[in-house]
Amino acid sequence: MTAWLIAAAAVLAAVVVLIAFWAYQTAHRLDRLHVRYDLSWEALDGALGRRAVVARAVAADAYAGAPQGRRLTALALAAERAPRNAREAAENELSAALALVDPAKLPTALVAELADAEARVLLARRFHNDAVRDTLALRERTPVRLLRLGGTAALPTYFEIAETSSRDTEPVKPRTSARVVLLDENGAVLLLCGSDPAAGNGAAPRWWFTVGGAVEPGETLAQAAARELAEETGLRVDAEALIGPVWRRDAVFDFNGAVMHSQEMFFVYRTARFEPTATGHTALERRYIHGHRWCDGTAIAELAAAGEAVYPRQLGELLDQANALADAPAPRAAGPTLQIR
Incomplete structure (x- = not known):
């Protein structure tokens, strides 16, 4: 013994x-x-x-x-x-x-x-x-x-500004976009995978992003979010069923040979998990959207650890909040939108 x-x-x-x-x-x-x-x-x-x-x-x-x-x-x-x-x-x-x-x-x-x-x-x-x-x-x-091996050091943060390579660049005009944090019954979010179509050589870095796009003339934010949801996934919902906008993100980036200044407003919606369809994609979307994935917080962290950018940057840490908003009893009082990055 x-x-x-x-x-x-x-x-x-x-x-x-x-x-x-x-x-x-x-x-x-x-x-x-x-x-x-x-x-x-x-x-x-x-x-x-x-x-x-x-x-x-x-x-x-x-x-x-x-x-x-x-x-x-x-x-x-x-x-x-x-x-x-x-x-x-x-x-x-x-x-x-x-x-x-x-x-x-x-x-x-x-x-x-x-x-x-x-x-x-x-x-x-x-x-x-x-x-x-x-x-x-x-x-x-x-x-x-x-084990708290990082000690008390603050987490490092990315620095995101538009990269310009020409003196002929047009002025950056803000574009309002409506995006949807689409959740399944288990709390995972649907992310699309894309890359810059201007690269054209198959070697462009890929990144993950939520469903959504630009607001068209005459549309409300919620109407634009519902339309983009139908076009990019095939899921049709009433604009009134979307929760939000709950977050706001201002981003400047290069895309398809132009500098984009996107003012993004985020809505939340929960649905049963389904297989998105690409039948409603535009010609441009067919060029730059390469796939999709339902991701929980762990999967988002794994993508980031592998060097793949996920937008918005705070999505992983805000996923619990999005799920809480999706589960809140109706009617949902409109509150101030949270500025995110």
């Missing part, structure tokens, strides 16, 4: 040592990832700051005191001084203003300097978001969360 107890204790001690070694290695790796994240943000902040300096030079040279020049200067200063939680919006406004500048009004050297500044922002942002993705992939693993 004593020998058995000694053997069991030895095995237990070995397991504890292995767990402690793994935890130490993982914590050390997390520390390196957070250092990389901090350095990537410093590099991005520096690149954005340099672009703001160049933008003021462009304002002085291209507009020479005209109102457009004063506005561009003000936007550059606002972008430099914006707090982190408002930086994306400020930088996107600056991007839109810079896109309106006619390069013919600038010296060749200044055009080259502006192009270089924008290229540096593009590279720094991608490097930063890669660091965010890698850090979150490890931080959000269940053992890491349970």
Whole structure:
């Protein structure tokens, strides 16, 4: 009996040592990832700051005191001084203003300097978001969360601004969209898989998103959401049955060769799980929608850990709220929409 107890204790001690070694290695790796994240943000902040300096030079040279020049200067200063939680919006406004500048009004050297500044922002942002993705992939693993190996460090956040590659870019015009968080009886959400059709070579990154699209003239938000639901999945529901809008997301991104500024309003609806049909897809949707998947919170976390973007970014953590809203007894009082990313 004593020998058995000694053997069991030895095995237990070995397991504890292995767990402690793994935890130490993982914590050390997390520390390196957070250092990389901090350095990537410093590099991005520096690149954005340099672009703001160049933008003021462009304002002085291209507009020479005209109102457009004063506005561009003000936007550059606002972008430099914006707090982190408002930086994306400020930088996107600056991007839109810079896109309106006619390069013919600038010296060749200044055009080259502006192009270089924008290229540096593009590279720094991608490097930063890669660091965010890698850090979150490890931080959000269940053992890491349970053992609190991330310590008290805040979760890193992506930095999403439109990437412009041409001085001929049209001004970014807001487009209102209605989207549906479509839930099944088990609380999973239907996500569509898509990619940018402008890439055209089959190598474009793929991302996951909720059902929805642009509001057409004369439609209410709920009517647009119900129409998009029918077109993209085949499911027909009354607009009045949709709950919301409950969330709002403002996003600027490149799509199909253009810069899109999408103001997205989210509704919630629950249905029995079904197999969506693509018969109502437009020609463009057939080009960029590649499939679908019903995802619970775990599946969403797995997609993110694998480096696949899920929009909205907070969907996984807000899924419980969406299910609670779907289960709330009628009538449902309209409340303020939650701003998400």
